[in-house]
Amino acid sequence: MRLNLRVWRQKNGGSEGAMATYAVDGISPDMSFLEMLDTLNEDLILRGEDPVAFDHDCREGICGACSLVINGDAHGPERTTTCQLHMRSFRDGDTIDVEPWRASAFPVVKDLVVDRSAFDRVIQAGGYITATTGSAPEAHATPVPKADADSAFEHAECIGCGACVAACPNGSAMLFTSAKINHLNVLPQGSPERETRVLDMVAQMDAEGFGGCTLTGECATACPKGIPLPSIAAMNREWLRARRKVKG
């Protein structure tokens, strides 16, 4: 396959960026999207040019490092991570636009690499259960209804890639934040910190400069792990409940 790539190039966080055009040839439909970029980079290095920087690590769709907006879609046209997107999803001769996640809370580091440490700080604000090592009771001391365990798992699947923020027209991080809150708040182990968790995490999310939610649903459509949109309503419910309890 022969493709025409238009890639966002930006030297570093402080400089201006622009789209640059590259032609790549000899692309196999079996290549992953990132392997196609590897091919481009090998070529650029030999030509004495700066290769395109992009985040990637496990290439199995679980670490959440890869983060490209491809033709306007976070992670591209398939519902998966960029690393699991294959070139057979494109046609010979296509022009493909590749851009970084865009959000003021995710400043560009270089080219397609952004700084997602805002997510870490949202978790640090309360996305945990306080259980110091060694203090745990026997695992079977508290049974957890299967439905609750399954619901917790469904939300815990979030890989923290940030596609929700990238896809949201408002750059909102509600889906990410709600996934962690719903994971922990549904479990009996998470209930002692239920109120502070949601209040503190939402406050941190707001402080990081993420946009407000207008329920466009773009986040859930882009999420490679299928975190469902009602997750946001559930977080709102938790937040309203916590406000009532903390005030009352």
Place this chain on the structure above:
Amino acid sequence: MSYLDYVTGEPVADDKAPAGPVAERWDTRRFQAKLVNPANRRKHRIIVVGTGLAGGSAGATLAEQGYQVVQFCFQDSPRRAHSIAAQGGINAAKNYRNDGDSIHRLFYDTVKGGDFRARESNVHRLAQISVEIIDQCVAQGVPFAREYGGLLDTRSFGGVQVSRTFYARGQTGQQLLLGAYQALSRQIAAGNVEMHARTEMLDLIVVDGRARGIVARDLITGEISTHYADAVVLASGGYGNVFYLSTNAMNSNATAVWRAHRRGAYFANPCFTQIHPTCIPRTGDHQSKLTLMSESLRNDGRIWVPKAQGDTRPAADIPEDERDYYLERIYPSFGNLVPRDIASRAAKNVCDEGRGVGPGGQGVYLDFADAIRRMGRKAVEEKYGNLFDMYERITAENPYEVPMRIYPAVHYTMGGLWVDYDLQTTIPGLFAIGEANFSDHGANRLGASALMQGLADGYFVLPATINDYLARHPHGEPVTDDHPAVQDVLAETEDRLHLLLSVDGDRTPDSFHRELGELMWEYCGMARTEEGLTKALRRIPEIREEFWRRIKVPGTGQEFNQSLEKANRIVDYLELAELMCLDALHRAESCGGHFREESQTPDGEAARRDEEFAYAAAWEFRGSGGRPPGVHGTPDGAAPVLHKEDLTFEYVHPTQRSYA
């Protein structure tokens, strides 16, 4: 000087494990270990490199105890460490199933599974702690699979006869890692952990014989910085990426352990690598990594190749009597369920005979047609649906219609830095935990044991043993950047990076990595021979020489430069590969994942030679050949020194494995 030679030095012994009954050793050691007064803990700084299961859990726990932790990861967030990709599960001797499991049985299975090349004291401790890990993780909110009654579900895994594996669908590693990450996040917020993400350790600082800090590079700005502490913990994972293609993450690397080795830490059993039989085959030269498929697939799938060489017909057109279900043929009693190493080797053999399938003939069929006939498509879908989907996404083939193609791939490294019972390396004050050390798996790791070991080391073992070291070495002289030892390390680091950037040759870092990987796969992969290993040992210095002559790294060191990161890691692979080959060459027996063709039973199985090789091989660095001139601290190599740690088996008596 090449690594074709080595010198045998003094034996090395673990002097920390107490004598006495194996079941009491951990208690005894914890009692003997000196403690650090809680008020004094906050005066101690501990560096932890890596934030996977071992590093994340260690950092969180040490911070909870009151130590000042300074933690590093090269990923953009501690949550992305490669432990996250572990699928299957985590073993624990809870015996919730009442199926005869016990701490002793887990201990026994692990020693035997490791083909009698692991230390009994360590393995027993691991089995004991396994029970506490599950309690800890549940308390943290890890959403393990549960039954309708609300209690934890378990399954059997990796060919053992009890159901002791706890799991969270196919994402157990992810869930356990997020648990550790969250505990770590809490400590970061509390100000007890100073977290440096996107910061890679490039060298170890040893002052007066003790580990006192590290040199690290900020991957965004390129700034080289020094960090000092009273102890350094390496939790930087394994070195499977020496092979270029492996199931490891792209950026997993060996730099931290290899730099520590160069500074004096012994490296044990580097040739013990695990090759996993059920991975998706490569599709071409562009392949950047390999993807593992859970080995649970072998419970119902049948593995076969055509009987005839070079048979290119589609699978459906090959009639039943022209198929060779070779595992069922060779191992009638275990069939498709033989252990990982055996299944991997058998696949290699049939492909070497020219009977492999798919592009390049590097694959065998894993066929579910019989299972679908027997159980119905729906039942197969329920059991394996997510794996089938993953396979189809990658290969664009529908495994319900055509058989899957699989091939073995490098997955895990049992070898690593040599550590004693306290997980301390031969450099005082330097500890290694998780996959970075060699301690618990011997020559072969059982399924669902890596997560167990990482968390055991991080949550429970290290936090107990590091106290002893810190209590005995209260506070050394503060180290500063102007210390000569630091100056040397800094100069060496900067020289190395500078040289990589200034060669300006005509080959990319990846091209060298791929070449090295192919060589290692060919000669130090699934089957090894004296001839092949010797060939590799002659070839590696040539590649290294060419590397320093022709490498091309664009850009500068003062910026985000992924090519430079990569090239710098390859420098270390090019040296570590040599030690792996030497270790494989010197160990003229077959055991676990290490198969020497010269040492096999008449029916082609691995033959251990306990009289000669019942030891862990701990290698001491004396310099490696082929470094370019003018680089600090890289004298002409002297032959590495082998220190043997004799292994004694008081409880689990060595037997030859048989699966026929």
Place this chain on the structure above:
Amino acid sequence: MAVSGLIMLGYLVAHVAGNLKVFFGPEEFNAYGHWLRVMGAPVLHHHWALWIVRIVLLAVVVAHAVSAYQLSRRDLKARPTAYVHRRKRASYATRTMRWGGIILGLFIVWHLLDLTTGTLHPGGFEEGKPYQNVVDTFSTWYGNVVYIVAMLALGLHVRHGFWSAAQTLGVGNARRERLLKLLANTLALVLTAGFVSVPVAVMTGVVS
């Protein structure tokens, strides 16, 4: 936004029900208009109830607009650099919330000047004769166009707004998802159809 939006929505449901009285002839419609003024009597003085409603509505409209402004500002700030490759996202109703809101705001001003104060009313506006006033307005082409466009915008706004408010207030969950969407669509459809039926009736001569 959710609370103010729902209050307005409640008002609109009452409003459309009242509007439909136009089909029962001038007497009944005018009587209804009169009742609105004496509503609450004799406990409340004439017009008091109406003024209370007006004040509450004004406060709610202002609150809704201010929150919308703040939210929009925050959202635009959160995405300072737009994507080069733009593509249509979400449903039409979702994408037009901001413009729809502005259209509705302008419409309300016109609507009040037309049928409450009579400032912009075509023909002779007569206090207390709402039936004739309505017929006058919808006898002009622009009256019909403005009204119908605004009501279509209202339908879209309510369609996303109702469902959205339910999520904000935490009412939504996976099981109720379909029910809420159905309710949102029904509300949007009933309001739009109800409101639009009046100008259509005038145009076709059913109401004259």
